[in-house]
Each structure stands twice: as C-alpha cells, then as structure tokens.
Amino acid sequence: MxxxxxxxxxxxxxxxxxxxxxxxxxxxxxxxxxxxxxxxxxxxxxxxxxxxxxxxxxxxxxxxxxxxxxxxxxxxxxxxxxxxxxxxxxxxxxxxxxxxxxxxxxxxxxxxxPLPQRPTGEGVVLDTVEDRCYRRGDPTLNHKSVSYLRQYAHLGRGTVFVNEAGELCEVPNGNLFFLVGDTVVTPPLEAPCLPGIIRSVLLEKGRLGGMPVEERAMRREEVEGVRGCILTNSVSLALAVSRLLGRELPGSHALAENARAVVREYAQQET
Amino acid sequence: MxxxxxxxxxxxxxxxxxxxxxxxxxxxxxxxxxxxxxxxxxxxxxxxxxxxxxxxxxxxxxxxxxxxxxxxxxxxxxxxxxxxxxxxxxxxxxxxxxxxxxxxxxxxxxxxxPLPQRPTGEGVVLDTVEDRCYRRGDPTLNHKSVSYLRQYAHLGRGTVFVNEAGELCEVPNGNLFFLVGDTVVTPPLEAPCLPGIIRSVLLEKGRLGGMPVEERAMRREEVEGVRGCILTNSVSLALAVSRLLGRELPGSHALAENARAVVREYAQQET
CATH class of the missing domain: 3.30.470.10 (Aminotransferase class 4, branched-chain amino acid transferase, N-terminal domain)
Structure with missing residues (x-):
C-alpha cells in the first residue's frame, strides 16, 4: 500500500x-x-x-x-x-x-x-466448490463489508461459492457470468452475491456478444452446458474463466473481450 | 474502553x-x-x-x-x-x-x-427470528472472528438465528440451552454456532438441575414444548431467557441459577 x-x-x-x-x-x-x-x-x-x-x-x-x-x-x-x-x-x-x-x-x-500483476492471456481456473456456507437470500452477502474473512480466506484458491440449493453464487473476488445456450446468465442478488459494479453495467447493457444477458439462478448441473464464463470485478473488469469445475471453456476469452468493450463504453459515458 | x-x-x-x-x-x-x-x-x-x-x-x-x-x-x-x-x-x-x-x-x-450494566433479576427477551442467513454446517460461524458484522448488527434486538432447516442456532451474543421435557438441549456446532466457553463447560458437566445436557438440533416448532431457556456467554455466564418467541418461560430463572453454579464450580477448579 x-x-x-x-x-x-x-x-x-x-x-x-x-x-x-x-x-x-x-x-x-x-x-x-x-x-x-x-x-x-x-x-x-x-x-x-x-x-x-x-x-x-x-x-x-x-x-x-x-x-x-x-x-x-x-x-x-x-x-x-x-x-x-x-x-x-x-x-x-x-x-x-x-x-x-x-x-x-x-x-x-x-x-x-499498485495494480495487481496478472499474466496476460491466461484465464482464471475455478475448480473448487465451497458449498457449505452460502445461504440463499442471505442479505449479509449483498454488502461489501470489512467483515470479509469468508471471502478473504478463499482468495486465490479458485473457489466458487454455491448455496444450499446447489446454485452457483459468486467467487471471492467477483461476480460470474455464464454463456449457456444463446444466453448470458448471471446469478441474482438473492443467490446471494454482491451487487458488483461491473455486474450492474453488464446487466444494464443487457446484451453481450450479441446475446441477451439475464439474471437467474444457475444450478451446478448446468455447468455441463456452459460454453463460456467470465469473472467480473472493478479492478480487472472482466476475466476469462478458462476452466470451470473441470470443464474447459475456450469460449470465455471472446466473452471477456466483449464484456471489457461494454465496460469501456459505459466508463467513457460516465466520466 | x-x-x-x-x-x-x-x-x-x-x-x-x-x-x-x-x-x-x-x-x-x-x-x-x-x-x-x-x-x-x-x-x-x-x-x-x-x-x-x-x-x-x-x-x-x-x-x-x-x-x-x-x-x-x-x-x-x-x-x-x-x-x-x-x-x-x-x-x-x-x-x-x-x-x-x-x-x-x-x-x-x-x-x-467495564462490566456491562444489566438490570438484575430481569430476563432476556428473544422474540425476533432471523432465518435468512445461517446455513447449517457453515464452518465460518464456528470461529469468533472480527468479521462480526452479522452478529453486531443484531445485538440488543432480541434476535435468534435460525438455519434453513428451521433449527435454532444461537443469538448474536451467546449460545442457547433449552429445557425440553426432562432434558437440557443445546444446538450442535453444525447448527452452526460458536463453540462457546460456557457452552463447553455445561456440556462437560453433562447435567443441569438434575437433568442431562444434550447436544442436538432444536427445531423451531419444538419451542412450544420448551419449559426454560438460558443464554450463555463468557461475560454474563448464564442469563435467564424470560420469553422465547412469544412463549413466557418462568422456568428459565432456576435453570440460569443452576448453570451459574456449575460455571463457578469449574472456574474454581481451573484457576
């Protein structure tokens, strides 16, 4: 610092x-x-x-x-x-x-x-599920509080938080968007997840790579049909998830590029 | 301070x-x-x-x-x-x-x-249920971390945290013991709840007011059959819960007195 x-x-x-x-x-x-x-x-x-x-x-x-x-x-x-x-x-x-x-x-x-050092071009690997501690509808997790140990303990471990209904919620350092069929899906705030700033921008835009963006629950079994996935946060904007729970996702890189373009477009309008 | x-x-x-x-x-x-x-x-x-x-x-x-x-x-x-x-x-x-x-x-x-000021003789009233944020088996809540906002936000509000299975877990400032039938019941750590120090003493003793003390899940519906309830923590030791979710519990005072006697007995042995 x-x-x-x-x-x-x-x-x-x-x-x-x-x-x-x-x-x-x-x-x-x-x-x-x-x-x-x-x-x-x-x-x-x-x-x-x-x-x-x-x-x-x-x-x-x-x-x-x-x-x-x-x-x-x-x-x-x-x-x-x-x-x-x-x-x-x-x-x-x-x-x-x-x-x-x-x-x-x-x-x-x-x-x-300083900006975090991140090897360019490489994607994020999310292979670990933490399914014991997120509760669907928990309002606590809609706020970015300094009571952050739950997230902090999982940073850098490739963890996806999953709720008791078996739905994917978020990662310790960002929100998730999934390309399923011809739709880009992101979990609702009730999953729960943080109301991420980049998440809000992508939802407002409503389209990504020509496909509609939709807020809905994302069940763990659906990962089998996922064709791409990105992790969004305010520092990295959008990162490609190259592997999600064992599934290789070459489609993530294009999705991340599209997302970054949308973010840049909004950022320019808002300064 | x-x-x-x-x-x-x-x-x-x-x-x-x-x-x-x-x-x-x-x-x-x-x-x-x-x-x-x-x-x-x-x-x-x-x-x-x-x-x-x-x-x-x-x-x-x-x-x-x-x-x-x-x-x-x-x-x-x-x-x-x-x-x-x-x-x-x-x-x-x-x-x-x-x-x-x-x-x-x-x-x-x-x-x-300094010691908190507490009117002597009066019991604690627990009439509010928070049933949206505790997850059964959440290991996070087995540690008393400074990521304490969830508990802190409910202090003094008479809140009982209940998990998704409808089981009573704990209160923001302590563990709970219930007199049900002829047994004293306290929720297991998996509820989840903190591994309270006074809780551990009462479980080790294994008897309270002549009755066995047992660690088991406590469903919300069972409150109808509860005859007494105490709140335990390391500062107040044991407090009588005079009302639990609308149910008056005159039996709590004797239970709290018994618990304090057990705690005193152990404290003397351990100094």
Missing part, C-alpha cells in the same frame, strides 16, 4: 492514523469498502461505487457509524483523490492503480495500491 | 497504536477475538479461551497472521494482564470487568472495559 491516504478528505500519512479512530471496523467488522480502478488519475464508475457504499451504510444505520454525508459525494472524493495524487511522488496526477474507500467509524478512508 | 492495553505482552496506550499495524484485521476482518470475564484481577477460563483462539488461528493459517506462539500462552497473557492492571489506576490489581483479546496481524492485543 502507498503511504499517502485521505481521511474525510484530509490528506494524511497512513503511519499517522490511530487504531483508536477505527475501532468499530477493527473490533466488529462494522464498515464497508469499495475498490476502484484509477486510470490516469480518474476513478472509474465513482458515482456507482459511492451509491453502493451509501446504500450499505443506510441499511446499517443503527450499527455502522457513517462518515459525514458531504465526504461521500463524487465531488468530495475526486478532490481528496486529486490532493493525494499531488502530495505523493509515488502516485502523481496520472496515477494508474487501485483506490480503496473504507467507510465506518464516522470516517471515509481513501488509500491506494 | 480503558486506555491501557498490551500488544504482544508490551504495555501500551491505546491512543499510541497505529492503524497501520492492524491492517489485515481492519481491511478484511482477518483476526479472531476472545472476550473474558476478569474478577478481582483473575481472568476466568483463560486456558479454554486461548485454546479456542489458537484453534481458529490454526484453521486459518494461510490467511490470518498469527501472533508469535509465546504470547498465546496462559502464562504470557496473565503476565501482560497483571502489568496492565498495575500500570493504570482505572484498572488496578483487583480489577473486575471485561478483557478482550484480538489476534491477527502477527499481534495479540489485550484491552479492557
């Missing part, structure tokens, strides 16, 4: 922040976060990220202490980001990397890290 | 701790905690708490950064606690209150707070 951060808009050094000011998040996981792609100094889909963050804070008004509303606006975050980039030679006004917002304890913490 | 704490055995002031040293717990909820009753300077069931903490750390060795093993011994924690009590006039060597251990980020943080 990079040492320059902002707290409620004020530029600070990470090493100067006190644990004491973030105790509810630390002790009880009572905070929410957003991970944004920053390209050449511009945060992608900032308004959408802030809308999701505010929505989680509102849904937990009784127990998570929200930052002041004026720091949760796109204007305020853009300004905080600009000041951080200016203040740190490791960032700079044309910084490309990852920004993270954490909201809780009446504070909004903005921090930065 | 009281300002004097210990980090890996070293006495510190809470306001001097840096967020930077606890980032994995803060960002990802990747840490575990224990809440202990301290009476006259002595922590109750310390060995049991540390065994549970070590067990959770071992189960997450790949992702949660454990403190050095030498600070996770009863001797080391007793010594750290003694030094904190001596160092702070608000504590003092005969402190009675709550101690909290948080393990993660290669650190063990020991902190203190």
């Amino acid at each position: 990079i040492g320059t951060v902002a707290v409620n808009g004020e530029v600070r050094r990470m090493e100067d922040l006190r644990l004491q000011d973030f105790l509810q998040s630390f002790f009880f996981g009572a905070g929410f976060f957003e991970t944004l792609l920053v390209e050449e100094g511009a945060p992608m889909f900032l308004e959408r990220h802030l809308a999701r963050l505010r929505s989680s804070l509102e849904a937990h008004a009784g127990c998570v202490h929200s930052p002041p509303p004026e720091v949760l606006t796109a204007g305020a975050v853009r300004e905080a980001l600009r000041r951080c980039l200016e203040a740190d030679a490791n960032l700079g006004p044309r910084f490309t990397g990852v920004a993270k917002l954490v909201a809780g304890d009446e504070r909004l913490l903005l921090s930065f890290r | 009281i300002g004097t704490v210990a980090v890996n055995g070293e006495v510190r002031r809470m306001e001097d701790l840096r967020l930077q040293d606890f980032l994995q717990s803060f960002f990802f909820g990747a840490g575990f905690f224990e809440t202990l009753l301290v009476e006259e300077g002595a922590p109750m069931f310390l060995e049991r708490h540390l065994a549970r903490l070590r067990s959770s750390l071992e189960a997450h060795a790949g992702c949660v950064h454990s403190p050095p093993p030498e600070v996770l011994t009863a001797g080391a924690v007793r010594e750290a606690l003694r030094r904190c009590l001596e160092a702070d006039a608000n504590l003092g060597p005969r402190f009675t209150g709550v101690a909290k251990l948080v393990a993660g980020d290669e650190r063990l943080l020991l902190s203190f707070r």
Whole structure:
C-alpha cells in the first residue's frame, strides 16, 4: 500500500492514523469498502461505487457509524483523490492503480495500491466448490463489508461459492457470468452475491456478444452446458474463466473481450 | 474502553497504536477475538479461551497472521494482564470487568472495559427470528472472528438465528440451552454456532438441575414444548431467557441459577 491516504478528505500519512479512530471496523467488522480502478488519475464508475457504499451504510444505520454525508459525494472524493495524487511522488496526477474507500467509524478512508500483476492471456481456473456456507437470500452477502474473512480466506484458491440449493453464487473476488445456450446468465442478488459494479453495467447493457444477458439462478448441473464464463470485478473488469469445475471453456476469452468493450463504453459515458 | 492495553505482552496506550499495524484485521476482518470475564484481577477460563483462539488461528493459517506462539500462552497473557492492571489506576490489581483479546496481524492485543450494566433479576427477551442467513454446517460461524458484522448488527434486538432447516442456532451474543421435557438441549456446532466457553463447560458437566445436557438440533416448532431457556456467554455466564418467541418461560430463572453454579464450580477448579 502507498503511504499517502485521505481521511474525510484530509490528506494524511497512513503511519499517522490511530487504531483508536477505527475501532468499530477493527473490533466488529462494522464498515464497508469499495475498490476502484484509477486510470490516469480518474476513478472509474465513482458515482456507482459511492451509491453502493451509501446504500450499505443506510441499511446499517443503527450499527455502522457513517462518515459525514458531504465526504461521500463524487465531488468530495475526486478532490481528496486529486490532493493525494499531488502530495505523493509515488502516485502523481496520472496515477494508474487501485483506490480503496473504507467507510465506518464516522470516517471515509481513501488509500491506494499498485495494480495487481496478472499474466496476460491466461484465464482464471475455478475448480473448487465451497458449498457449505452460502445461504440463499442471505442479505449479509449483498454488502461489501470489512467483515470479509469468508471471502478473504478463499482468495486465490479458485473457489466458487454455491448455496444450499446447489446454485452457483459468486467467487471471492467477483461476480460470474455464464454463456449457456444463446444466453448470458448471471446469478441474482438473492443467490446471494454482491451487487458488483461491473455486474450492474453488464446487466444494464443487457446484451453481450450479441446475446441477451439475464439474471437467474444457475444450478451446478448446468455447468455441463456452459460454453463460456467470465469473472467480473472493478479492478480487472472482466476475466476469462478458462476452466470451470473441470470443464474447459475456450469460449470465455471472446466473452471477456466483449464484456471489457461494454465496460469501456459505459466508463467513457460516465466520466 | 480503558486506555491501557498490551500488544504482544508490551504495555501500551491505546491512543499510541497505529492503524497501520492492524491492517489485515481492519481491511478484511482477518483476526479472531476472545472476550473474558476478569474478577478481582483473575481472568476466568483463560486456558479454554486461548485454546479456542489458537484453534481458529490454526484453521486459518494461510490467511490470518498469527501472533508469535509465546504470547498465546496462559502464562504470557496473565503476565501482560497483571502489568496492565498495575500500570493504570482505572484498572488496578483487583480489577473486575471485561478483557478482550484480538489476534491477527502477527499481534495479540489485550484491552479492557467495564462490566456491562444489566438490570438484575430481569430476563432476556428473544422474540425476533432471523432465518435468512445461517446455513447449517457453515464452518465460518464456528470461529469468533472480527468479521462480526452479522452478529453486531443484531445485538440488543432480541434476535435468534435460525438455519434453513428451521433449527435454532444461537443469538448474536451467546449460545442457547433449552429445557425440553426432562432434558437440557443445546444446538450442535453444525447448527452452526460458536463453540462457546460456557457452552463447553455445561456440556462437560453433562447435567443441569438434575437433568442431562444434550447436544442436538432444536427445531423451531419444538419451542412450544420448551419449559426454560438460558443464554450463555463468557461475560454474563448464564442469563435467564424470560420469553422465547412469544412463549413466557418462568422456568428459565432456576435453570440460569443452576448453570451459574456449575460455571463457578469449574472456574474454581481451573484457576
């Protein structure tokens, strides 16, 4: 992580922040976060990220202490980001990397890290099923909270979370889209899964590679008929899943390329 | 909370701790905690708490950064606690209150707070069912992690967590024991529920008020036949549940008294 951060808009050094000011998040996981792609100094889909963050804070008004509303606006975050980039030679006004917002304890913490290194061209392999811990309709998993251990423990392990009805839900670091027949299917929020920002963009577009995009439950047995699969998140946008539960999916690469094009189209409109 | 704490055995002031040293717990909820009753300077069931903490750390060795093993011994924690009590006039060597251990980020943080105020004699009312988010067999909920938002959001709301099979699991702040027929029943860990320290003591004893104590699934319909119910946790030990899902339970008070007597008997043997 990079040492320059902002707290409620004020530029600070990470090493100067006190644990004491973030105790509810630390002790009880009572905070929410957003991970944004920053390209050449511009945060992608900032308004959408802030809308999701505010929505989680509102849904937990009784127990998570929200930052002041004026720091949760796109204007305020853009300004905080600009000041951080200016203040740190490791960032700079044309910084490309990852920004993270954490909201809780009446504070909004903005921090930065480099882009993850990922071998280009290779696909993601998802061969492990975790089918003991997702519950259909669990509202907890519709919020990106810092109570993140369940996901964190499975990062990098090629895990797909499956609910008690045998439906595929999501992966620790993103949403899934499946090409089945002539439709692109993504699990509904009730699966449960996170209301991912890239997911929302692809659903709004409604078409991918000439095929309709549909939100519906995706049963495990249906994997046999899947012709392609992508993993979406706000940093990688869309990654091809080259193997899903043992099934090779050469069709995933074209699907990922199509998805990235849609995301780019929307991102351009929204800046 | 009281300002004097210990980090890996070293006495510190809470306001001097840096967020930077606890980032994995803060960002990802990747840490575990224990809440202990301290009476006259002595922590109750310390060995049991540390065994549970070590067990959770071992189960997450790949992702949660454990403190050095030498600070996770009863001797080391007793010594750290003694030094904190001596160092702070608000504590003092005969402190009675709550101690909290948080393990993660290669650190063990020991902190203190006063005993919660609770009106004596009154029972706990549990009238709310949350039946959308517990999944039978979920191993995540067998660990007391700082990814605690699910529980935290329901504190003080009289909530009982129920799984998809309609079985009562636990409450946000403790385990449940039910007097059904001539047996005292507590849900199994697979319900799921936390492996509570007081729960483990009562199961070891195996009898409560002359009746056998049994670990088995407790279906929601069975509440109609329940004659008493207690809530157990390490701070309150055993609380009478005076009303459970609309059913008045005068038998709970005697059951809670019996449970506290058992806990006292074990606590004395183990110090």
